[in-house]
Amino acid sequence: METPNLTLENVEKIEKLFPNCVKETEDEEGNKVKKIDFDLLRAELWDKASVEWLDERYRLDWPWKKRSILKANTPITKTLRPVKEDSVDWDNTQNIYIEGDNFEVLKILQESYLWKIKMIYIDPPYNTGNDFVYNDDFSEDSEEYKERTEQDVEWYKMVKNTESNGRFHSDWLSMMYERLKVARDLLSNEWCIFISIDDNELDNLRKICDEIFWENNFVGNFTVENNPKWRKNSHFLSVSSEYCVCFAKDKNQGGFIENIAKDVSSLKIDSNGNYYSPGKRVIVWESSNDVVSYESEKHFSVYYNSDNNDIKIIKEKEINECNKSLLDSWYKRYISSDWENFLENSYTQTEFINIYNNDWLLFKENSIYEKDFNLNTRIKSIITDMEYQAIRDGKEVTFKIDVKTETAWKELKKLGIPFDMSKNHLFIKLLISLFEKDWIVLDFFSGSATTAHSLLQYNAEYNKNSQFILVQLPENLDDNLKTVQGKAKTTVKNWIKLCDSLGKPHLLTEIWKERIRRAAKKIKEETNADIDYWFRVYRVDESCMKDVYYHPSEAKQENLALFTSNIKEDRTPEDLLTQVILNFWLTLDLPIEEKKIWNNKVFYVAWNSLIACFDENIDDNVIDEIAKDEPIKLVFRDACFKNDAQRINVENKVKRVSPETIIKVI
Numbered sequence: 001m002e003t004p005n006l007t008l009e010n011v012e013k014i015e016k017l018f019p020n021c022v023k024e025t026e027d028e029e030g031n032k033v034k035k036i037d038f039d040l041l042r043a044e045l046w047d048k049a050s051v052e053w054l055d056e057r058y059r060l061d062w063p064w065k066k067r068s069i070l071k072a073n074t075p076i077t078k079t080l081r082p083v084k085e086d087s088v089d090w091d092n093t094q095n096i097y098i099e100g101d102n103f104e105v106l107k108i109l110q111e112s113y114l115w116k117i118k119m120i121y122i123d124p125p126y127n128t129g130n131d132f133v134y135n136d137d138f139s140e141d142s143e144e145y146k147e148r149t150e151q152d153v154e155w156y157k158m159v160k161n162t163e164s165n166g167r168f169h170s171d172w173l174s175m176m177y178e179r180l181k182v183a184r185d186l187l188s189n190e191w192c193i194f195i196s197i198d199d200n201e202l203d204n205l206r207k208i209c210d211e212i213f214w215e216n217n218f219v220g221n222f223t224v225e226n227n228p229k230w231r232k233n234s235h236f237l238s239v240s241s242e243y244c245v246c247f248a249k250d251k252n253q254g255g256f257i258e259n260i261a262k263d264v265s266s267l268k269i270d271s272n273g274n275y276y277s278p279g280k281r282v283i284v285w286e287s288s289n290d291v292v293s294y295e296s297e298k299h300f301s302v303y304y305n306s307d308n309n310d311i312k313i314i315k316e317k318e319i320n321e322c323n324k325s326l327l328d329s330w331y332k333r334y335i336s337s338d339w340e341n342f343l344e345n346s347y348t349q350t351e352f353i354n355i356y357n358n359d360w361l362l363f364k365e366n367s368i369y370e371k372d373f374n375l376n377t378r379i380k381s382i383i384t385d386m387e388y389q390a391i392r393d394g395k396e397v398t399f400k401i402d403v404k405t406e407t408a409w410k411e412l413k414k415l416g417i418p419f420d421m422s423k424n425h426l427f428i429k430l431l432i433s434l435f436e437k438d439w440i441v442l443d444f445f446s447g448s449a450t451t452a453h454s455l456l457q458y459n460a461e462y463n464k465n466s467q468f469i470l471v472q473l474p475e476n477l478d479d480n481l482k483t484v485q486g487k488a489k490t491t492v493k494n495w496i497k498l499c500d501s502l503g504k505p506h507l508l509t510e511i512w513k514e515r516i517r518r519a520a521k522k523i524k525e526e527t528n529a530d531i532d533y534w535f536r537v538y539r540v541d542e543s544c545m546k547d548v549y550y551h552p553s554e555a556k557q558e559n560l561a562l563f564t565s566n567i568k569e570d571r572t573p574e575d576l577l578t579q580v581i582l583n584f585w586l587t588l589d590l591p592i593e594e595k596k597i598w599n600n601k602v603f604y605v606a607w608n609s610l611i612a613c614f615d616e617n618i619d620d621n622v623i624d625e626i627a628k629d630e631p632i633k634l635v636f637r638d639a640c641f642k643n644d645a646q647r648i649n650v651e652n653k654v655k656r657v658s659p660e661t662i663i664k665v666i
């Protein structure tokens with residue numbers, strides 16, 4: 001016989017009274033246990049005499065929040081390595097696909113892309129209890145953490161964040177917080193970040209964004225009806241939508257263009273064949289300034305005869321004194337008033353007559369409106385499917401919004417790629433079309449690369465030149481196969497088959513690079529648009545430099561002989577060039593020309609912005625040739641020179657021809 005566990009019973013009693021004060025967590029053996037949050041319970045039973053609640057303030061806190069802040073601010077020594085064999089049209093494309101952990105990628109890009117990204121769209125794991133998140137081991141101290149982030153061998157191992165995890169929300173919050181904090185620096189002042197999310201973390205996401213981007217910069221939450229057939233997952237309501245949270249970097253500097261085409265059935269057509277709808281009121285009935293002087297340019301009454309489309313303008317002093325003779329001749333009187341006093345019209349008399357002469361006015365019952373020739377209107381905060389005829393470039397075209405997940409997987413199926421969790425590319429295209437100019441769009445949780453597909457489709461349809469940067473973790477599919485179940489298992493098996501058929505390793509990123517290739521080919525065939533369809537691939541790796549480069553004082557005397565070079569042996573000149581580009585805070589889309597000068601390989605990045613040569617023992621003639629091009633920055637490696645004397649000689653030689661050149665030897 002076992003006596004009842006009284007503690008357990010007591011906890012259950014408290015849970016009934018104060019459910020918020022009891023949290024489910026795991027004990028050391030992994031069993032689920034309930035624990036009381038005594039701080040919260042004390043707050044519930046607050047008694048001024050017994051509780052000092054000194055640390056009370058409005059904010060969202062969670063364990064390891066401070067650690068996230070620290071992590072976001074700590075430098076890392078990783079770099080990117082080009083993967084030319086997976087890239088398409090390397091020399092000409094400006095689109096970038098990066099394989100790696102997005103936190104590291106954001107840190108690596110932080111200086112090169114500072115304030116250069118105009119739009120960030122992300123669709124992070126929603127923390128549904130089934131998501132895989134990167135395995136940040138929070139039990140280690142900061143030294144261990146530093147060691148691991150510099151030397152980790154299982155970097156791409158993801159773990160399932162299940163609700164039984166005692167830090168279920170905290171882990172997710174830390175993961176998002178540190179990434180958003182770095183991402184904010186990349187965003188240019190006039191533009192926005194969009195984050196897809198569902199009910200699981202909407203609330204927490206909004207709070208961390210309020211903190212990182214500031215609540216004044218909150219633009220709005222879009223409600224996206226992506227699942228109109230709804231999920232049968234609730235006893236209360238059928239969830240058919242999710243959200244997209246939008247924050248501006250600086251709300252005072254940005255704004256969306258009107259990107260929703262008007263339904264042609266709501267438009268009228270004038271005698272010049274122009275479509276219009278009723279626009280701004282020019283003779284008003286409220287919300288205008290009082291007329292203080294009857295001589296004001298904005299004070300006048302309008303008499304209009306619809307039979308002959310004639311107007312008469314009169315400056316009147318009494319609101320109730322109409323011009324009887326005009327009224328008797330079938331003129332109608334229009335005034336701006338609040339019924340008792342005259343108000344100012346929207347335009348001056350001269351402007352009004354000009355608009356009238358252009359036939360831009362609509363005379364309605366009580367007011368005069370300006371014709372609105374704008375064929376678009378502003379996006380609404382609820383986004384649902386719609387399809388109708390609209391006018392573009394004078395012609396009727398079909399305008400369609402389709403945000404359904406179902407359409408997305410059908411679309412992917414047509415491309416021969418099995419996946420039913422992708423975002424609809426028309427949804428992201430709609431967000432992209434909120435901005436007018438060409439820009440860089442970054443998606444650092446890019447999954448199936450829908451953002452690339454959307455951007456290419458948008459560029460092709462609207463003749464634009466925007467670029468994408470996508471980041472995705474190269475999850476190991478063989479590892480995934482061991483952990484997933486049910487339908488997901490079949491999907492992963494199909495992905496592995498696809499990788500085999502492409503002759504590629506079993507990595508998730510292989511599937512999504514192929515999606516971009518296939519989507520690009522399809523868009524090219526369908527539109528024949530003259531745009532940049534392709535992309536450069538980069539992969540995150542350890543720095544090209546050996547440890548001794550970063551910590552020379554730590555090198556032991558007996559090991560010095562090992563360091564004939566600062567550079568790791570497996571690194572190619574292209575690897576070195578990429579690291580140098582990033583170290584000089586240049587961007588990854590710049591044109592790179594490879595020249596052969598006197599048998600040496602010399603890289604020209606953006607013409608003479610950066611010239612680099614990493615060959616051993618370079619020829620003096622090469623230096624003369626390079627110097628003539630007056631490089632802004634010139635980079636060599638130690639091994640380029642036979643000895644220090646040659647190195648000094650080379651530097652002097654360059655400086656004589658091109659004194660402004662910044663020379664660096666790595």
Ligand SMILES: C[S@@+](CC[C@H](N)C(=O)[O-])C[C@H]1O[C@@H](n2cnc3c(N)ncnc32)[C@H](O)[C@@H]1O
Binds near residue numbers: 123125424444450473
């Ligand atoms: C919800 S999915 C994005 C889906 C995507 N919008 C689409 O249309 O397919 C989130 C993606 O982020 C990736 N991911 C998760 N953690 C990551 C990390 N630390 N770095 C890079 N990618 C990560 C996951 O592998 C997953 O593919």
